[in-house]
Amino acid sequence: MLKVKAISKAYETSDVRTHAISDVSLDIAEGEFVAIMGPSGCGKSTLLNILGLLDRADTGRTELLGEDLSQASDRDLTRVRRSTIGFVFQSFNLVDELTVVQNVELGLLYRGFGARERRERIEAALDQVGMRHRARHVPKQLSGGQQQRVAVARAIVCAPRLILADEPTGNLDSANGAAVMQLLKDAVGRGTTVVMVTHSLAQADQADRRIQLLDGRIVSQTQLGA
Numbered sequence: 001m002l003k004v005k006a007i008s009k010a011y012e013t014s015d016v017r018t019h020a021i022s023d024v025s026l027d028i029a030e031g032e033f034v035a036i037m038g039p040s041g042c043g044k045s046t047l048l049n050i051l052g053l054l055d056r057a058d059t060g061r062t063e064l065l066g067e068d069l070s071q072a073s074d075r076d077l078t079r080v081r082r083s084t085i086g087f088v089f090q091s092f093n094l095v096d097e098l099t100v101v102q103n104v105e106l107g108l109l110y111r112g113f114g115a116r117e118r119r120e121r122i123e124a125a126l127d128q129v130g131m132r133h134r135a136r137h138v139p140k141q142l143s144g145g146q147q148q149r150v151a152v153a154r155a156i157v158c159a160p161r162l163i164l165a166d167e168p169t170g171n172l173d174s175a176n177g178a179a180v181m182q183l184l185k186d187a188v189g190r191g192t193t194v195v196m197v198t199h200s201l202a203q204a205d206q207a208d209r210r211i212q213l214l215d216g217r218i219v220s221q222t223q224l225g226a
């Protein structure tokens, strides 16, 4: 469902050129759970941003659901991103001024759902992450684990075909990390494709495939599970 072929990306600053991603090719199947690992600075976030259409590769091809997006306009990328992809970040990225319900509602508003469908979907998503009892709270009234569960609700409320998670448990203790992992696995169980960056081998081993990056290149891939 998601393919990149020979993508590279470099960042230029005044005096240095950093090759963040070099000649990476990946083919991710619908419903697959993929974990990406690697040391700090090896290009994990850059790769995830390209997979999530938040950033463009300098060269190579990006395909999502059979559509070649390498030359797509920013407008088309935004359209495809909003209709297909949910994001979960290490630092939760909730809007401080909005309640739990309003945070989860944002993605639905972008996509033009009516009031009744929004309410039903929000209730279902908050039920799934066990946060309905905190619906009227704002993020600072929640623990980190609770905030990340709300962020997962925001990601799943539109029923995206693909979830991209950048170190989703990086700021959580092990119990909350395990809970967020379970929510991602639940999404995979419903047929959602999940690509997750993690520093935890124990978490990566819960995926279907573990990909190791080093200096912007894939150095190994391990097929896991049954």
Ligand SMILES: Nc1ncnc2c1ncn2[C@@H]1O[C@H](COP(=O)(O)OP(=O)(O)OP(=O)(O)O)[C@@H](O)[C@H]1O
Binding pocket: 011, 012, 013, 018, 019, 020, 038, 039, 040, 041, 042, 043, 044, 045, 046, 047
């Ligand atoms: N906007 C930018 N401008 C210049 N260099 C950048 C930029 N973003 C990332 N880089 C560089 O590109 C390389 C890859 O960065 P990236 O954030 O993808 O790594 P990462 O594996 O996600 O790291 P970490 O685990 O520390 O988050 C690094 O050397 C980084 O310094």
